[in-house]
Amino acid sequence: MVFRNFSIFMLSLLAFASNVAAQNGFFLRGSVVDTTGASIPHVAVSVETLSGALVKATTSGAEGDFELLSLTTGDFRISIPATPPFAGSQETLHLSHSVSNHRIVLKIESVDQAVTVGEEESLSTEASSNRDTVSVSGDDLRKLPVFDQDYIATMTPFLDGSSGSSGGVTLIVDGVEMKSVAVSPSAIQEVRINNDPYSAEFTRPGRGRIEIITKPGSPEFHAELNFTVRNAVFNAKNYFSAVRPPESRRIYEGHLSGPFGRGGHTNFIVSGSRREQDTAAVVNATGPNGVVNQNVLTPNRNMGFTGRINHDFSPTHRLSIGYNFENSGSTNAGVGGIVLAEAGYNLNYREDDLILNDRIIVTPNLINQLQVTLEKDEDNTRSVTQAQSIQVNGEFVGGGAQADAHRTENTIHINEIVTWSHGRHYVRAGVQLPQFSRRAVDDHTNRLGTFKFSSLGSYSGNTPYVFTAQQGPGRGLYWINEFGSFVQDQIKLSPRVQLVLGLRYDWQTFLPDNNNLAPRISLAYAPDKGKTVLRLGTGIFYDRTGGDFPATVKLHNGSVLHSIQIQNPDFPIAPGTNFSAVPTNLARFDSRVRTPYALQYSLGLERQVHKNATVTISYRGQVQTKSFRSRDANAPILPVNPDLTATYARPDPNYGQIQQIESRGRTELNALDISFRGQAGRVFSGQAQYTLSRFYGNTGGINWFPQDQYDAGSEWARADMDRRHRLNLIGNINPDHWLSLGVNATLYSGTPYTETTGNDDFHTGLGNARPAGVGRNTLQGGGVASLDLLYSHDFRLTKATGDHARLLSAGASAFNVLNRTNFTNYIGALSSSFFHQPTAALAGRQLQFAVGYRF
Incomplete structure (x- = not known):
């Protein structure tokens, strides 16, 4: 009986939370970065209807992050004007759920592509947009059970040992191969595995490297x-x-x-x-x-x-x-x-x-x-x-x-x-x-x-x-x-x-x-x-x-x-016996x-x-x-x-x-x-x-x-x-x-x-x-x-x-x-x-x- 009453109580709470979420609408959170992964702060981000009417607008924060609240289900266009030296960007999106990590990459040439956003963008033919990439942002890491805050160990299971080198997994930090990450977990912006698996920039294939x-x-x-x-x-x-x-x-x-x-x-x-x-x-x-x-x-x-x-x-x-x-x-x-x-x-x-x-x-x-x-x-x-x-x-x-x-x-x-x-x-x-x-x-x-x-x-x-x-x-x-x-x-x-x-x-x-x-x-x-x-x-x-x-x-x-x-x-x-008369071992390359x-x-x-x-x-x-x-x-x-x-x-x-x-x-x-x-x-x-x-x-x-x-x-x-x-x-x-x-x-x-x-x-x-x-x-x-x-x-x-x-x-x-x-x-x-x-x-x-x- 107690369990039954508790279940009814929990269901009521969930229904109430869902009703509140529906009334408050959806949110769209994300970040604006350049092609190197560096954040782009203080750029205007706006959501418009397909006919051009403004729905919501904001400005990216100090770390390139932005947040748009109280959005409804529907088709929209997310726009960023040209911000020299970066060109502007426009993406068509369909919003059906709240989005917590939408990433917009500004290139040095114009980008015009259709994107559908729920928790994911629509598919792209770009090499770095392969969907079997495992990508986790710093915000995502806060929401995951990470043993001893060791996010490298948390992500390592997604690697494949057959793709590693004789020295083990290759660690790429801000584009450079390193032995350790050095920075503390809260200073991590993103962790990626298998991003662009055939990139000529790296020595190992995508499943043999972790990019930080x-x-x-x-x-x-x-x-x-x-x-x-x-x-x-x-x-x-x-x-x-x-x-x-x-x-x-x-x-x-x-x-x-x-x-x-x-x-x-x-x-x-x-x-x-x-x-x-x-x-x-x-x-x-x-x-x-x-x-x-x-x-x-x-x-x-x-x-x-x-x-x-x-x-x-x-x-x-x-x-x-x-x-x-x-x-x-x-x-x-x-x-x-x-x-x-x-x-x-x-x-x-x-x-x-x-x-x-x-x-x-x-x-x-x-x-x-x-x-x-x-x-x-x-x-x-x-x-x-x-x-x-x-x-x-x-x-x-x-x-x-x-x-x-x-x-x-x-x-x-x-x-x-x-x-x-x-x-x-x-x-x-x-x-x-x-x-x-x-x-x-x-x-x-x-x-x-x-x-x-x-x-x-x-x-x-x-x-x-x-x-x-x-x-x-x-x-x-x-x-x-x-x-x-x-x-x-x-x-x-x-x-x-x-x-x-x-x-x-x-x-x-x-x-x-x-x-x-x-x-x-x-x-x-x-x-x-x-x-x-x-x-x-x-x-x-x-x-x-x-x-x-x-x-x-x-x-x-x-x-x-x-x-x-x-x-x-x-x-x-x-111990201490002299072995000078015993033939020595060698190690050599063939x-x-x-x-x-x-x-x-x-x-x-x-x-x-x-x-x-x-x-x-x-x-x-x-x-x-x-x-x-x-x-x-x-x-x-x-x-x-x-x-x-x-x-x-x-x-x-x-x-x-x-x-x-x-x-x-x-x-x-x-x-x-x-x-x-x-x-x-x-x-x-x-x-x-x-x-x-x-x-x-x-x-x-x-x-x-x-x-x-x-x-x-x-x-x-x-x-x-x-x-x-x-x-x-x-x-x-x-x-x-x-x-x-x-x-x-x-x-x-x-x-x-x-x-x-x-x-x-x-x-x-x-x-x-x-x-x-x-x-x-x-x-x-x-x-x-x-x-x-x-x-x-x-x-x-x-x-x-x-x-x-x-x-x-x-x-x-x-x-x-x-x-x-x-x-x-x-x-x-x-x-x-x-x-x-x-x-x-x-x-x-x-x-x-x-x-x-x-x-």
């Missing part, structure tokens, strides 16, 4: 302050933890922007954040004395600050100077699963960036933008325990981490882009230095040595299958330089056909080939008036060595580090190594299924050749029936293991993508994406070794990142109402893992041998399912609306609401008591609370 656009400065004062907190008292217990892991997190974050000095030509924006995270890792291992199950404290601190000053020398010339600072420290990193507390390490990291951005509008048809970033990084790693490392396959990792190292990096990033439009052509061309980097490393890893055992039995019997150690000065100085250039022409062949032709060139140190030309082409055709768009495209994308891998080759050259490997050694070996490249191709159909909803269905294929892998070029040549306890000689007795980096691998991807973007009635507004894919290959990356060093080609199997099914959804349930919920849902099938014997059957010291007849990645891990929800509400502190409103916000987020156990770290070693079992799990249900103030 930060907020510009403002001629009026605006600020936002947020405080986020989580505590273990509100968390569910981790599956592998006997006692709920202790946890307390506090995040302070915000930004301030406004005018600087007099004259109205200079403004600034500063942002900062501090994260205090007292977390714990769950250890679930089997040691010589039985099961080890404990919570290990892993506290970390992170602090960041950014500042930028923008000055307009004239209406056509803007100069920006910025500074970024980040400092972080982590304790007991690496602990968890089968890694014991004693095998952890402590991390300290600092980054300083100085950024100069100069934009000049040379003529109404020509824009030049130059950005130069000076970056300095320092990274320290220290082992928690100074002891030899003990690794028992699939059971436990103990002793010391043997991870001590100190790294510094001084890098210049340069991005010079010219944009020119003429008639039907819109041309962009540029020169880029993603990295011009001098690096130094003091490598003191594995100085005491590491013993590896195949099982607990061999550990109890003091019979490791390999011992490794390093000696020598360990200091290396080297340069990592990368160069890129591109030209792209977007041609409007007709009102319904748009062709994009692009050509890119990439070069990097350590790889000898200089002919890395990457042509790209895409075509969009609209057979009807804005309801359907057919897109097809293809292009070549070159890979890189990734991260700091060249340091491996520089250090392991036989002189900087004397790295040794002893098979079937005695146990123990006294003389025939070349830059890997991927050929991607796709065919997609976009269809506007409703005035405010679009569905996209596309096929995506990719073939990467010359993929990186490693091989022991000095592996023992075994007899037909080798003795597992024997030690076999290497072909060249002067050296131990020779890690030879080759580019002879291959991967293939076939994927079907189905995307929804828009509003499903009054129930849901947002974006959803389902992918059915097959990702195969014969390499696991640049540091991956085959089991048989003389038969690497037989490793063809499911790739490590292969997932058959992936479903991601972000948006709002019951949007634009007081009872609206932000939602983030993921549903994945599992990735594969490899069954191994646990022994070193090939006598290489790698311990990656499989049972006879068993291929790579034949075992299947468990899937992942998670539902995150946010309820938040803005309390208006003044009667002002839009750009001048003062708001107090409060919200509560629940992550993994259903408290589903999502297992990770499956063990494939037959010699392990954990064989075919997971040793870790993602967090259970967690609650997060936040309050904020903005004006």
